[in-house]
Amino acid sequence: MKPKKVTLAEAIAIVMSQEGRMMSVEFIKRTNGEVRQMNCRTGVRKHLTGEGAKYNFSDKDLISVFDLQKNGYRTINAKAITKVRAGGREYIVK
Numbered sequence: 001m002k003p004k005k006v007t008l009a010e011a012i013a014i015v016m017s018q019e020g021r022m023m024s025v026e027f028i029k030r031t032n033g034e035v036r037q038m039n040c041r042t043g044v045r046k047h048l049t050g051e052g053a054k055y056n057f058s059d060k061d062l063i064s065v066f067d068l069q070k071n072g073y074r075t076i077n078a079k080a081i082t083k084v085r086a087g088g089r090e091y092i093v094k
Contacts, residue, residue, distance in 0.1 A: 003089075003090040008093050024040075040066055057075060
């Protein structure tokens, strides 16, 4: 199936709407500019410690996800998403 072209706002909405379902997200890392592909899920609560984050993710345009490969919580730079695979479809940010 041909990838669907979406806007950045639509890609962010797709990621946020997955709620526990697995997806693959490709984005550009803030720290060094390299492209990262991550298999992840949103809405995972199992490994929370109760301590909470030291900052607000939305203030820094980040999305908190559970990285299935590294088995831990990571953040995605929301403004640098380039590709999302979710629900059997592939979306490319135009």
